[in-house]
Amino acid sequence: MSPSHVFDAYTFSKQPGYDEPVVRREFAKAVPLRTVVVYCYDPRAVAVPAAVAKEFGEVYPGEIVTDAAGRKVASTTTLFEVVVAGGRAIDALRSVTVAQHLFGIENVVIVHHTQCGATSFTANGIVDAWAREQGTDISALYERESICIGDYVTSLTHDVRLMRASPGTPRQASVYGYVYDIDTHALTLVVQDHGTIRPADFAACAPGSHEVGTSR
Numbered sequence: 001m002s003p004s005h006v007f008d009a010y011t012f013s014k015q016p017g018y019d020e021p022v023v024r025r026e027f028a029k030a031v032p033l034r035t036v037v038v039y040c041y042d043p044r045a046v047a048v049p050a051a052v053a054k055e056f057g058e059v060y061p062g063e064i065v066t067d068a069a070g071r072k073v074a075s076t077t078t079l080f081e082v083v084v085a086g087g088r089a090i091d092a093l094r095s096v097t098v099a100q101h102l103f104g105i106e107n108v109v110i111v112h113h114t115q116c117g118a119t120s121f122t123a124n125g126i127v128d129a130w131a132r133e134q135g136t137d138i139s140a141l142y143e144r145e146s147i148c149i150g151d152y153v154t155s156l157t158h159d160v161r162l163m164r165a166s167p168g169t170p171r172q173a174s175v176y177g178y179v180y181d182i183d184t185h186a187l188t189l190v191v192q193d194h195g196t197i198r199p200a201d202f203a204a205c206a207p208g209s210h211e212v213g214t215s216r
């Protein structure tokens with residue numbers, strides 16, 4: 001095994017004079033991120049980010065920006081991908097938190113696709129099979145509603161709520177749930193949640209007013 005310091009030159013927090021707030025500000029400037037899209041690792045869903053980018057007017061995949069020395073230092077993309085089984089929100093929560101911390105985000109778009117493998121099994125089915133084949137009990141390992149997809153409206157409604165309810169999801173971000181048709185590439189909006197604080201609400205929040213977002 002290599003000694004741990006071999007890769008120190010590639011670690012921001014190990015550089016001399018490392019200043020966390022300064023580094024964070026530099027990161028925020030390096031990528032103009034606006035939208036995180038969560039979708040399935042099924043190869044048939046590979047065009048989901050392009051479809052979402054078109055729907056939301058995002059720059060995707062954009063271009064990598066290099067400095068004078070040819071090092072990759074930034075990107076023009078405004079959309080990041082989180083690719084997980086079934087496109088379920090449970091697997092994307094931490095990635096959304098990190099994306100907000102480093103770059104700031106406005107939208108989280110959760111996409112479940114037609115003919116998904118996650119619709120081919122049940123929560124009981126995978127738990128029982130796992131016990132037989134692996135000899136271990138995963139019945140309490142994952143939230144049951146997040147294991148498979150039995151109904152698209154139910155799964156998307158659950159995932160938008162889960163993402164919204166997470167304290168690691170920025171309050172101002174809108175959360176969307178879409179079904180993507182793998183044959184036509186069509187996106188169908190099923191559920192949306194526009195957050196508790198919108199940028200416009202700050203302007204509407206005049207002194208003396210205790211209600212948000214109620215001005216003309």
Ligand SMILES: [Zn+2]
Binds near residue numbers: 115
């Ligand atoms: Zn899938």
